Amino acid sequence: MTQRMTDCFAKLTAENRPAFVTYFMGGDPDFDTSVEIMKGLPAAGADVIELGMPFSDPMADGPSIQAAGLRSLEAGHNIPKCLEMVRRFRADDEATPIVVMGYYNPIYQYGAERFLADAKQAGIDGMIIVDLPPEMDEELCIPAINEGLNFIRLATPTTDEKRLPKVLSNTSGFVYYVSINGITGAAAPKPDEVAQSVAHIKAKTDLPICVGFGVRTAEQAASIGRAADGVVVGSAIVSAIADSLQDGKAGSGTINAALSTVSSIAEGVRSARNG
Numbered sequence: 001m002t003q004r005m006t007d008c009f010a011k012l013t014a015e016n017r018p019a020f021v022t023y024f025m026g027g028d029p030d031f032d033t034s035v036e037i038m039k040g041l042p043a044a045g046a047d048v049i050e051l052g053m054p055f056s057d058p059m060a061d062g063p064s065i066q067a068a069g070l071r072s073l074e075a076g077h078n079i080p081k082c083l084e085m086v087r088r089f090r091a092d093d094e095a096t097p098i099v100v101m102g103y104y105n106p107i108y109q110y111g112a113e114r115f116l117a118d119a120k121q122a123g124i125d126g127m128i129i130v131d132l133p134p135e136m137d138e139e140l141c142i143p144a145i146n147e148g149l150n151f152i153r154l155a156t157p158t159t160d161e162k163r164l165p166k167v168l169s170n171t172s173g174f175v176y177y178v179s180i181n182g183i184t185g186a187a188a189p190k191p192d193e194v195a196q197s198v199a200h201i202k203a204k205t206d207l208p209i210c211v212g213f214g215v216r217t218a219e220q221a222a223s224i225g226r227a228a229d230g231v232v233v234g235s236a237i238v239s240a241i242a243d244s245l246q247d248g249k250a251g252s253g254t255i256n257a258a259l260s261t262v263s264s265i266a267e268g269v270r271s272a273r274n275g
Contacts, residue, residue, distance in 0.1 A: 002125040002150055004097045005173050008047055009208050009229065018225035019174075020269040021210050022262055023050035023101065023234030025068035026085055027077025028241060033250040034072075037241070037258045038089050042096045044259040045266025048210075049089075050128070050234065053082050053102030060130045068238045071248070079110045083122045090123035099152060099173070101128040104140065112140050116147045126150025126173040134166045141170050154178050155201060157193075164204060174208040174230060175201060179215070189214045195227035218268025225272030237261050 001009075012019050022041050027034050041049055054069035054077055061069065086098055100119065107115045107129070119127070126149055132140055134153070141151040150173030157180070159167055168175065177197060179189035189211070198209045211224050212232025221231045237258055244250075244257035 001173050002148065004095065004125050005150060008097050012047060016273055017270055018228055018272055019047040019210060019230030020045055020266050021048040021050055021230050021232040022046040022237060023052060023232060024237050024258065025052035025054060025065065025072050026082045027054060027072035027075050028068040029071050029245055029250045029254065030075045031077065031081055033254055035085050035088050036255050038085060039092060040255065040259045041262060042093060044262040046262060048097045048099060048230065050099050050101045051082060051085065053079060053100055053106060055103040055106055058103065062235060064235045064239045064242060067242060079106055079115065083118050086122040086124055097125040098123065099126045099128060100124055103131050104129050107140065112143060116144055116149065120147050120149060124149065126152050128152045128176060130154060134169060137170055145170060145172065152176055157197065168205050171207065174210045175205060176232065177201060177209050177211045178213045179211050180213050189224060191223040194224055198227045218265050221265050221268035222272045225269050231269050233265050236265065
């Protein structure tokens with residue numbers, strides 16, 4: 001883990017609470033608005049920030065995140081602007097871990113070696129690249145580890161005993177457990193099934209297990225957080241931004257819509273192990 005990630009999870013373990021991992025799409029609905037949303041996330045309750053990098057063919061994303069990516073691309077967002085968002089955030093916050101999430105094609109076009117160097121310089125702690133399986137570790141995973149960056153892998157309900165060791169190999173930071181089969185923001189996860197899956201993965205690794213896909217409310221976050229080391233929420237935040245737009249542009253309430261959604265769900269995450 002990077003030191004920021006190590007410190008974050010150590011602090012949360014000491015407080016006996018799960019991490020609240022918040023995803024939003026960089027550049028949605030525009031650069032300046034998304035920078036202000038990002039800067040406000042820690043005070044709203046985020047422990048780890050997942051910064052989405054838009055891509056024109058996002059195979060794992062549900063309708064709300066696909067739409068956010070399209071708005072971002074139409075606003076001219078790209079990897080250099082994602083990196084600039086991180087630099088501006090780091091001017092005020094050196095503690096909160098930042099993970100970029102996206103697809104390999106834009107990184108490949110940018111240049112993998114250049115991306116890793118620039119990401120580290122900007123203050124990024126890790127990455128989730130959903131379309132790079134372990135069989136392609138030489139492409140980005142191993143070079144990222146060599147740069148001191150976390151490469152966070154996805155495990156799913158269909159990851160079997162034979163596949164799991166491969167998924168866990170070279171994984172660092174945390175394991176992202178996808179609680180449902182399908183796309184982001186679809187059905188709600190079932191807490192009992194998630195708890196069993198988390199326990200199963202924990203028996204194979206010392207890394208924290210963060211659970212996402214389908215978590216949209218404080219109540220769902222609390223139920224997932226009882227077993228998981230972290231709860232990932234994305235579609236609910238992205239949908240709040242979308243619902244606040246006026247003629248497709250940021251409205252006066254857009255930043256507050258995102259941050260108030262985060263604050264509400266954060267209460268659920270923080271209450272997960274009370275009582």
